[in-house]
Amino acid sequence: MTTKTNTYRFEPLWRVRLRLFWRSLKKNWGLFWESRIGPIGLGIILAFVLLMAAHPILMSTVWDPKVYDPIMGFDQKLVGQHPAPPSWAHPLGTDPIGRDILSQLMWSARSEFALGVTAAVITVTIGTLIGSICAYFGGLVDIVFMRLADLMMLFPFFALLIVMQSIIPMDLIKLALIMGGLGGFGGITIVLKSQALTVKVKPYIEAAKVAGGSSFHIIRNHIIPNILPISFLYLMFNVTGAIFSEAALSFFGLLDIRMSWGIMLNTAQDAGYLGAFGYYWWLWAPPGAAITLLCFAFYLVGRGLDEIVNPRLRKR
Amino acid sequence: MLRFIAWRLVQNVIVFFLFLTVVFFLFQAMPGDYTKQFIMNPKIPPEAREQLKERLGLAGTIWDQYAHYIRNVFTGNLGVSFEHYPREVWSIIAERLPRTAVLFFVATMVAFSWGFPLGRYIAWKRGSVGDYGATVMGVLFYTIFTPLLAIILLFVFANQLGWFRSGGFLNPRFWIRAGVSPQTVFMFLIATVVGLLLWWGASHLAARRLGHPRSRKLMVRSLTAVGLGAAVWAWYGSGLGPYGGDIVWHMVLPLLELTLISFGGTMLLMRDSMLEVVREDYITTARAKGLPDKVVRDKHAARTALLPVITSFVLSIGFVLSGGIITETMFSWKGIGLTYLNATLQQDFPLAMGCLTFTGILALTAHLVADILYALLDPRISY
Numbered sequence: 266m267t268t269k270t271n272t273y274r275f276e277p278l279w280r281v282r283l284r285l286f287w288r289s290l291k292k293n294w295g296l297f298w299e300s301r302i303g304p305i306g307l308g309i310i311l312a313f314v315l316l317m318a319a320h321p322i323l324m325s326t327v328w329d330p331k332v333y334d335p336i337m338g339f340d341q342k343l344v345g346q347h348p349a350p351p352s353w354a355h356p357l358g359t360d361p362i363g364r365d366i367l368s369q370l371m372w373s374a375r376s377e378f379a380l381g382v383t384a385a386v387i388t389v390t391i392g393t394l395i396g397s398i399c400a401y402f403g404g405l406v407d408i409v410f411m412r413l414a415d416l417m418m419l420f421p422f423f424a425l426l427i428v429m430q431s432i433i434p435m436d437l438i439k440l441a442l443i444m445g446g447l448g449g450f451g452g453i454t455i456v457l458k459s460q461a462l463t464v465k466v467k468p469y470i471e472a473a474k475v476a477g478g479s480s481f482h483i484i485r486n487h488i489i490p491n492i493l494p495i496s497f498l499y500l501m502f503n504v505t506g507a508i509f510s511e512a513a514l515s516f517f518g519l520l521d522i523r524m525s526w527g528i529m530l531n532t533a534q535d536a537g538y539l540g541a542f543g544y545y546w547w548l549w550a551p552p553g554a555a556i557t558l559l560c561f562a563f564y565l566v567g568r569g570l571d572e573i574v575n576p577r578l579r580k581r
Numbered sequence: 582m583l584r585f586i587a588w589r590l591v592q593n594v595i596v597f598f599l600f601l602t603v604v605f606f607l608f609q610a611m612p613g614d615y616t617k618q619f620i621m622n623p624k625i626p627p628e629a630r631e632q633l634k635e636r637l638g639l640a641g642t643i644w645d646q647y648a649h650y651i652r653n654v655f656t657g658n659l660g661v662s663f664e665h666y667p668r669e670v671w672s673i674i675a676e677r678l679p680r681t682a683v684l685f686f687v688a689t690m691v692a693f694s695w696g697f698p699l700g701r702y703i704a705w706k707r708g709s710v711g712d713y714g715a716t717v718m719g720v721l722f723y724t725i726f727t728p729l730l731a732i733i734l735l736f737v738f739a740n741q742l743g744w745f746r747s748g749g750f751l752n753p754r755f756w757i758r759a760g761v762s763p764q765t766v767f768m769f770l771i772a773t774v775v776g777l778l779l780w781w782g783a784s785h786l787a788a789r790r791l792g793h794p795r796s797r798k799l800m801v802r803s804l805t806a807v808g809l810g811a812a813v814w815a816w817y818g819s820g821l822g823p824y825g826g827d828i829v830w831h832m833v834l835p836l837l838e839l840t841l842i843s844f845g846g847t848m849l850l851m852r853d854s855m856l857e858v859v860r861e862d863y864i865t866t867a868r869a870k871g872l873p874d875k876v877v878r879d880k881h882a883a884r885t886a887l888l889p890v891i892t893s894f895v896l897s898i899g900f901v902l903s904g905g906i907i908t909e910t911m912f913s914w915k916g917i918g919l920t921y922l923n924a925t926l927q928q929d930f931p932l933a934m935g936c937l938t939f940t941g942i943l944a945l946t947a948h949l950v951a952d953i954l955y956a957l958l959d960p961r962i963s964y
Contacts, residue, residue, distance in 0.1 A: 274963075513726075
């Protein structure tokens with residue numbers, strides 16, 4: 266007598282994982298959509314991405330690089346009339362030295378995104394790592410990093426950046442690294458540590474320890490994945506902060522950057538056009554609005570995510 | 582409780598010490614030699630240079646200088662400013678800090694008195710059109726690029742409407758024959774505001790004795806009117822009225838800017854905090870008891886929800902410098918933020934370090950007060 270072999274096959278693990286991932290993504294997207302304000306922010310960010318992507322295309326097709334280059338361009342036809350008001354050739358006018366404002370605006374979007382996201386990713390990575398390590402080990406490590414965070418919180422961030430820029434002349438990359446690094450050891454570690462503490466007392470951590478999981482394994486596979494949603498939330502708020510700081514520093518002319526929205530405002534101010542507000546509105550309104558909108562958008566997305574992460578904020 | 586406070590104090594002293602160390606070495610790391618900075622400065626007479634060098638402890642090695650600096654801070658000797666030469670850093674800070682503090686304090690108060698009820702209201706009406714509208718507006722005010730808001734305010738109110746001055750602390754032409762220093766007048770202004778606040782609080786206390794809510798209200802209002810009348814009479818009678826008015830007139834726009842920004846933050850924080858509290862069991866209990874909606878909202882939910890708002894307010898005191906830099910620069914309001922920015926850019930080390938040191942003390946005190954307040958106000962926390 267022969268036994269019949271069981272032909273039922275289990276679904277491969279990766280497929281299960283993918284399906285679970287897809288399901289939670291769909292659920293979270295629904296919550297995000299329901300927050301109403303999150304999608305508005307996402308829409309604005311997408312609009313800026315489109316602007317950013319359109320710039321190289323426009324430069325290679327319609328716009329003559331000699332006229333429309335954001336840094337070196339100059340419109341010979343309008344000599345003596347710069348800053349020229351908006352026209353068909355220059356939809357947002359030209360700046361005091363004859364460069365196209367729209368082109369500058371679109372070109373700078375790229376560096377703003379790069380700076381904001383880089384700084385925020387560094388901050389959040391450091392914050393998450395330190396927060397989970399402090400929560401897991403406690404003791405001396407915890408004390409040292411928490412007092413360090415206290416110390417960092419004593420420094421007014423913007424004032425600290427002003428000192429830093431006179432020590433190290435900062436370009437975009439250095440600024441992103443410094444902002445990210447300084448931010449990472451600050452208040453964010455305290456927030457993420459308290460989150461990690463609530464994870465640490467969960468039974469599955471105990472189970473993992475009993476099963477012989479090393480500290481590294483537990484932190485990597487259990488604690489960090491569970492505080493990652495909060496980290497992601499803080500990522501969004503940090504992008505807002507980084508873009509704002511960069512814009513303010515370049516507005517005061519403290520950065521070694523060739524072009525950004527803050528520099529556009531700085532150019533207008535240095536040439537004395539900010540005093541005559543209404544007459545030269547195209548010099549300050551577009552970059553100012555762009556900075557505000559992008560900060561606004563990332564903050565809205567952050568708040569939208571907040572409703573996913575923190576169920577108490579949801580609609581009843 | 583006392584032990585907790587003592588322990589926090591010890592910790593704070595250590596952190597403050599570290600803070601001073603970092604500040605000192607930050608400024609040491611700046612290009613442009615600290616020790617030689619003032620040698621070429623035409624504002625400082627040659628015979629004073631040696632004396633200054635000794636006073637700032639610039640003669641020895643970097644470690645001597647460090648020890649000297651720490652000792653100076655703890656003995657309250659912050660040195661002499663290079664840019665405003667004969668003036669002590671102390672006197673400059675004592676002159677500029679009140680200007681920033683008043684701006685910040687009044688802005689926060691106004692923002693709070695609007696943001697608190699509005700945040701409470703929109704949290705109660707969660708999901709309504711008003712909630713979304715107010716949230717979006719709040720985020721917009723909170724994240725707006727501060728210089729842009731300043732430009733808009735200046736454009737609308739100073740340039741187009743001509744209601745307010747476009748910057749500065751006072752109108753020099755008007756003050757030329759004043760005979761009183763602006764600082765004195767400003768101190769009188771602060772005294773008036775503080776006095777009125779105290780009077781208002783006292784009138785509330787006095788009104789508590791009355792039984793009927795309506796008569797209480799009447800009493801508070803009439804006493805407030807009396808106080809305001811007395812203040813107006815004092816200003817008018819002393820002849821300082823126009824000068825005080827000139828300073829206030831210059832103050833309106835920076836105040837408006839700070840208020841708008843702070844309003845957005847307060848409202849959003851109150852809303853979120855309220856939404857969290859509303860889910861608590863005791864709110865359900867209060868509702869189940871059949872209490873009116875308004876009582877549940879104001880007496881039960883809002884009181885607990887207020888905690889994070891107060892904490893954030895206290896903590897933000899420490900960031901007067903940071904928050905003030907942009908606003909004060911845009912409106913050329915000579916407060917501590919503008920002073921710090923200029924001092925750093927002109928490498929006026931003693932002044933810049935003095936500003937930072939002072940901010941450090943403020944921030945530390947704020948942290949301590951926030952901790953203690955939290956312990957006092959929240960019945961769920963005990964030490």
